[in-house]
Amino acid sequence: AQSVTQLGSHVSVSEGALVLLRCNYSSSVPPYLFWYVQYPNQGLQLLLKYTTGATLVKGINGFEAEFKKSETSFHLTKPSAHMSDAAEYFCAVSDNFGNEKLTFGTGTRLTIIP
Amino acid sequence: NAGVTQTPKFQVLKTGQSMTLQCAQDMNHNSMYWYRQDPGMGLRLIYYSASEGTTDKGEVPNGYNVSRLNKREFSLRLESAAPSQTSVYFCASSDRSRDRGGTEAFFGQGTRLTVV
Numbered sequence: 165a166q167s168v169t170q171l172g173s174h175v176s177v178s179e180g181a182l183v184l185l186r187c188n189y190s191s192s193v194p195p196y197l198f199w200y201v202q203y204p205n206q207g208l209q210l211l212l213k214y215t216t217g218a219t220l221v222k223g224i225n226g227f228e229a230e231f232k233k234s235e236t237s238f239h240l241t242k243p244s245a246h247m248s249d250a251a252e253y254f255c256a257v258s259d260n261f262g263n264e265k266l267t268f269g270t271g272t273r274l275t276i277i278p
Numbered sequence: 279n280a281g282v283t284q285t286p287k288f289q290v291l292k293t294g295q296s297m298t299l300q301c302a303q304d305m306n307h308n309s310m311y312w313y314r315q316d317p318g319m320g321l322r323l324i325y326y327s328a329s330e331g332t333t334d335k336g337e338v339p340n341g342y343n344v345s346r347l348n349k350r351e352f353s354l355r356l357e358s359a360a361p362s363q364t365s366v367y368f369c370a371s372s373d374r375s376r377d378r379g380g381t382e383a384f385f386g387q388g389t390r391l392t393v394v
Contacts, residue, residue: 173318205387207370207388264328266321268313269320270319
């Protein structure tokens, strides 16, 4: 069984500050890892994903995440927060043996302080 | 290109009423999903369909039924709505064959359902 834990249901950062959203996963098989973003009253859209290869993954809007197998982590970062980054962020995992189903974390709401 | 379209966007039901949530995708994806989103619980899978003609239960299937009408459409039915089914429902689709590993799911805008 797979699971995802997102530490911190709410995170606030000042505009221009570093954004760090934490995600740890549990999987009995090599995982595929994803970060999705949800803006108010909208569906989810993919920010970035890790499958195989390079462990540092770059996504849209200046976000990136690093897969650390030894720490079972896939934290999301952005060097400088922008007001438009205010949203809810979900980490998700699927296995790489033909199971396309995503298991989501509980989400982190990011607030940007002007 | 509309992507994933859900109808309706909002619905209020009385306890015991039935309704069907509709979902259609125009990306020729094989797999389709229904999730529910509740505060503090993230998204939980209700049902999914790996291909036309097949459906399978997810994490929280009780109280729901689904129909994969054709490759494009995947509907979710509540036979007798309960207040515990008040939630935001999302339909999604994906196609592993189009990705070199790590299937990206595309989501609809959601249906906000309130059961009173």
